[in-house]
Amino acid sequence: MSTLLLFLAFSLFSFSVVDAEDPQLFFNWTVSYSLQSPLGVAKKVIVINDQFPGPVVNLTTNNVVEVTIFNKLDEPFLMTWNGVLMRRNSWNDGVQGTNCPILPGQSWTYTFQVKDQIGSFFYFPSLGFQAAAGGYGPIRINNRIVIPIPFDFPHDDFDIMIGDWYNMDFQDMRASLDQGHALPKPDGILINSLPPYKANFTFQPGATYRLRISNVGLKTSLNFRIQGHKMLLIETEGSYTVKQYYSSLDIHVGQSFSVLVTANRPKKSYYMVASSRFVSKMLYGVAYVQYSGSNRIRTGRLPLGPSLYNYDYSMEQARSIRWDLAVGAARPNPQGSFHYGLIKITRTIVLQNGIAVENNQVRFTINGISFIYPDTPLKLADYFKIPNVFTIGEDTDQPTKHTPTLGTPVIDAYYRDFIEVVFQNNQSSIQTWHLDGYNFFVVGMEWGMWTPTLRSTYNMVDAIYRSTVQVYPLSWTAVLISLDNLGMWNLRSQDIEKRYLGQEVYMRVRGENLNAIPDPRDEIPIPANIIRCGRAKMS
Missing domain, CATH: 2.60.40.420 (Cupredoxins -  blue copper proteins)
Structure with missing residues (x-):
């Protein structure tokens, strides 16, 4: 043929x-x-x-x-x-x-x-x-109708997009970074694209609502809260959580949470607040929760959140979020039927973020390499066997002491392996990491340098299973990943400035026979409408 x-x-x-x-x-x-x-x-x-x-x-x-x-x-x-x-x-x-x-x-x-x-x-x-x-x-x-949700069906869902906002044009921001200038501080916080005191959410007295909250900002962690109301955390990024009440939630860039909020307070309006965390200038996004039948608009002071640089509070909250082992999600079997703590780890990868200077421009690195994009997408280069587009093994499994360099590294990984990835942050700012195509078990998070002996502190029973995780300054976060999804997957900093200036890498998850066409049950064939560019145009 x-x-x-x-x-x-x-x-x-x-x-x-x-x-x-x-x-x-x-x-x-x-x-x-x-x-x-x-x-x-x-x-x-x-x-x-x-x-x-x-x-x-x-x-x-x-x-x-x-x-x-x-x-x-x-x-x-x-x-x-x-x-x-x-x-x-x-x-x-x-x-x-x-x-x-x-x-x-x-x-x-x-x-x-x-x-x-x-x-x-x-x-x-x-x-x-x-x-x-x-x-x-x-x-x-x-959920499919045949799979019940593990809580009473809410009266309604609200999608809430919170994030920092810059008044500078995005093309000017990009050009400024290319010229070696750092981003300034953001100008404010938006809630559903609206400035402070412009968004309004109507609650029926006595009703319970599901709020799906995502931090869609560029680089700022935010604390989310609703005046006078507790939030029952039920889900984060596709995993149902052990139900716990929170007065406020730290939501880091790229993260999504679902909470239930019941309108059980006196019939009036309340502040919804998203405030900046871990930055020198406090910024507020503010909306109203208005009880139906009340015309009184809230005035006065905003509800307080945690202190600006209270990292301990944030880390303790993160460690309190657990996977609910007893409930089903996309399938009828309980989430905890996958006993990840009993699976042998086949490989350990330590990824350490860093900073370098290249041609008088600050660059951000992973294990000493600042990622640059070639003219051809890595996935197409891999499929069409185009040489010299990316480098396998250039990004090693451990931090190195060599001089930081520019490169296009790809982590080569095997289908069905079960790996440990440790994010080591020796910088003074918080990091957030996301892996496309995967969720991972967040088994450990602590201050200082990671060592293998710290595996004894891991949560090997009900660690939260998600796709985006924060790493606090001068600390580490460890995740376990079941490599069950073939393909070329992006592992990136969710801080857009750091990502744009090199803090990302790709992971190629493949079968043992690199030249074999994957079984379509494991990876679908190349789409007929695929766009070709760079050297893939000629393939």
Whole structure:
């Protein structure tokens, strides 16, 4: 059979492997600019179908999703799906290492299935500094009807997008970084794209609401709270949690939480607050929770959160969040039926973030290497066997003492392995890390330098299972990952400045035979509509 016929056969077969009997949902999005002034200064905002935030992507477990994006910007565009596992399908991950961008005036259709997943997530632009201009929106993945949720059905759901905001144009921010200048402090905090005291959420007295809260900002951790109300934490990034009440929650960049809030207070209005953490200038995003039937608008002081630099409070709260072993999620079996603590660890990778100077420009590194993108996406280069695009093994499993360098490293990993990844942060600022295509067990988090002896402190029973984790200054965080998703996956700092200046890497999860075509049950074939660019154009 010719190469072309083989390609077409596998492309057609991919639709049957993506469980075509499951419901399909279709979205048509136009991405364009809109001149808006969220904090009183006009700037270009990226809108989706003229909306900011963009439309809610409301799905159910196992839905097949097609999102066609028409790019009306003046530069290339990609969208990524933060926390969506993209099972067997890094082809549609929407980051620069896996996809060629959608050029201005053109369109492309993302196709993926939310296989065996529930939870609260969001999407955002992944190229350059476009996330600084908006373009984000919420994703809900609901339980199938046959799988009950482990709490009483809420009266309604609210999607709450919180994040820092800069008045500077995103293209100017990008150019400033390219010229060697650091980002200034953000100008404010938005709640659902609105400035302080402009967003309003209406509660019916006595009703319980599910709030799906995502920090969609660029680099600032935020503390979220509602005056006079406790929040019952129920889910984070696709995992149901042990139910606990919190008066406030630290939500780090890229993280999503679901809480239940009951309108059981006197009938009036209350402040909803998202305030900055671990920065020298305190910033506030403020909205109102208005009880139906009350016309009284809240005035007075905002409810207090934790002190600005109280890292101990934040770490203790993070360690209090546990996986609920007794409930089901996307499948009927309990979450705790996967006994991760009994699985042998096959490999340990220690990733240490750092800072370097290259040509009078500050760069950020992982194990001494600052990531630079080649002209061809790594996924396409790997598929078409294009040489000299990326380097396997350049990013070692342990920090090295060599002089920091620029490079395009890929961590080579084997399908079905069970690995330990330790994020070591020797810097004075907080870090947040995200791995596309995966959730991981957050088994350890502590101050100081990690050593193998600290494994004795790991939570090997009910550690939270999520895709985005924080690492506090001068501390470490350890996660365990079951490599059950073939593909080329982006591991990145969620701090957009650090990521743009090199703090990311890719992990290639592959079978033992590198030259074998993956079984479509393990990884779908290359999509027929794939965009080619760089050296992949000629392949």
